[in-house]
Amino acid sequence: MTAPPIEDLLRGLTQQVLATLVRRYGQFEGCEDAVQEAVLAATVQWPAEGVPNNPHGWLVTVASRRLIDQMRSDRARREREAATAAEVLPEDVPDTDDTLVLLFLCCHPTLTAASQTALTLRAVGGLTTAEIAHAFLVPEATMAARISRAKQRIKAAGRSFSLPDGTEREERLRVVLHVLYLIFNEGYTASSGSELHRTDLAQEAIRLARMVHTQLPEDSEVTGLLALMLLTHARREARTTADGDLVPLDEQDRTRWDHGLIGEGLGLVKASLAGPELRPYQLQAAIAATHADAATTGETNWSQVHALYLILERIAPNPMVTLNRAIALAETEGPAAGLALLATLDRDERIAKHHRLLSVQAHLLEKAGDTTGAYEHYRRAAKSTASIAERRYLESRAGRVRP
Incomplete structure (x- = not known):
């Protein structure tokens, strides 16, 4: 079995290392910065020197040192720094997931x-x-x-x-x-x-x-x-x-x-x-x-x-639940029934302009034979999504029913 690429390995370890540091030092901001610096150091060193036997422990140790250096620079925390700086950092950190x-x-x-x-x-x-x-x-x-x-x-x-x-x-x-x-x-x-x-x-x-x-x-x-x-x-x-x-x-x-x-x-x-x-x-x-x-x-x-x-x-009332129920209703009672249920969502600000509502309306209009209405809804839905894959799909559907 081949080892995962370094980028994938680091992606999987980042949150685990952050959890370990937060447990040990009790702060978010400093720990996040220290972990990011440790990850950056790993992306430079590991390709050249090889991935360490305990990558989790390596990252924890490096991030801990970065964090202690940061704490030492803050004079207002001198007493806390002294106690923390006196701690001996373990080189072999247990490979645990917090x-x-x-x-x-x-x-x-x-x-x-x-x-x-x-x-x-x-x-x-x-x-x-x-x-x-x-x-x-x-x-x-x-x-x-x-x-x-x-x-x-x-x-x-x-x-x-x-x-x-x-x-x-x-x-x-x-x-x-x-x-x-x-x-x-x-x-x-x-x-x-x-x-x-x-x-x-x-x-x-x-x-x-x-x-x-x-x-x-x-x-x-x-x-x-x-x-x-x-x-x-x-x-x-x-x-x-x-x-x-x-x-x-x-x-x-x-x-x-x-x-x-x-x-x-x-x-x-x-x-x-x-x-x-x-x-x-x-x-x-x-x-x-x-x-x-x-x-x-x-x-x-x-x-x-x-x-x-x-x-x-x-x-658990939710407009997305109603939208999905409309799809099932259209399958059992026909597209007109589904469209009637979807019409109740047109006044719901949470979903009224959402591309999912527009795309489902387009689909049911197409099934009902209203190609003009389907075309307009597919086009509006395509313009409303930031997903390129979804946009391509919706544009292809619009092209299929274009009057």
């Missing part, structure tokens, strides 16, 4: 839910500030300020670097799961750029979800989220052509789906639905399982898909 603890620390109770999510996406998920801003539909400068304030709040609170217990862990777990869901979605369908996928983000979200599931195997919602990720990720290879063009679900070659992931995901769905109540990720996983069970689009149990979305809409 990412899960960092995940919960980012979901600190003194932060708002939005700040918890943003900080976790930045510190643990590795998303850029611009990508997070896109996910929250706010300007990049606003998001940068929000993340900075979140770091300062955690620093001021001075909470220990450890997993919370009881009710606090349950509350913070909901935010953790939402963050992992956002990271996975950004990886599965990138919000911008030329590539449809960001496989590294999707795989990192799955890795973290597995970690949480190992810690909390009896939590049905944790199990449901992991199942949802696996069943969705299983379609990745079939979602694009050799040229990188998007292939919609109803046109995918299902023999290219990863049936190993599907088998694992179906088992997890069954386990998650055995719980005492139904929650959002369990329902979304059940919907993904219904698609995975069908050998072709025509064999999909659309009545079941619609019923599951109807339940999901009742317990």
Whole structure:
């Protein structure tokens, strides 16, 4: 088995090293800067000198030295510096992963839910500030300020670097799961750029979800989220052509789906639905399982898909849920029924101008025979997305129905 390229290795280690430093020194800002300097040093030294036997330990040691040098330069922290500087840095740092603890620390109770999510996406998920801003539909400068304030709040609170217990862990777990869901979605369908996928983000979200599931195997919602990720990720290879063009679900070659992931995901769905109540990720996983069970689009149990979305809409109302229910409704009752449901979203500011609403409306208008309306909606949708892959797909659809 060949070793991963240095760039991939560093990408996978960066958040783990940051977690180790935050646990040891209790600060975000300085630790982030020190880790970035250590990563930069690795990109220069490792290609020439070879990757060390313990790359995680090497990065921790170098980053720790950078951080101590930074602390020594701050006279106001002289006493703390003296204690820290006296510490003997271990050359052989244990190859442990503190990412899960960092995940919960980012979901600190003194932060708002939005700040918890943003900080976790930045510190643990590795998303850029611009990508997070896109996910929250706010300007990049606003998001940068929000993340900075979140770091300062955690620093001021001075909470220990450890997993919370009881009710606090349950509350913070909901935010953790939402963050992992956002990271996975950004990886599965990138919000911008030329590539449809960001496989590294999707795989990192799955890795973290597995970690949480190992810690909390009896939590049905944790199990449901992991199942949802696996069943969705299983379609990745079939979602694009050799040229990188998007292939919609109803046109995918299902023999290219990863049936190993599907088998694992179906088992997890069954386990998650055995719980005492139904929650959002369990329902979304059940919907993904219904698609995975069908050998072709025509064999999909659309009545079941619609019923599951109807339940999901009742317990967790969201315009994206309504949009997806409209697709299922159109399959069972015709495109006019789907379009009527979508019309209720035209007044919802959260989604009214979103390219996904416009593209689904275009698809249903095309199915209803309104090629003029479909053409206009496809064109508007193409102009509304920052994803080049999605834009190419929508423009090709517009060209197909052009009057």
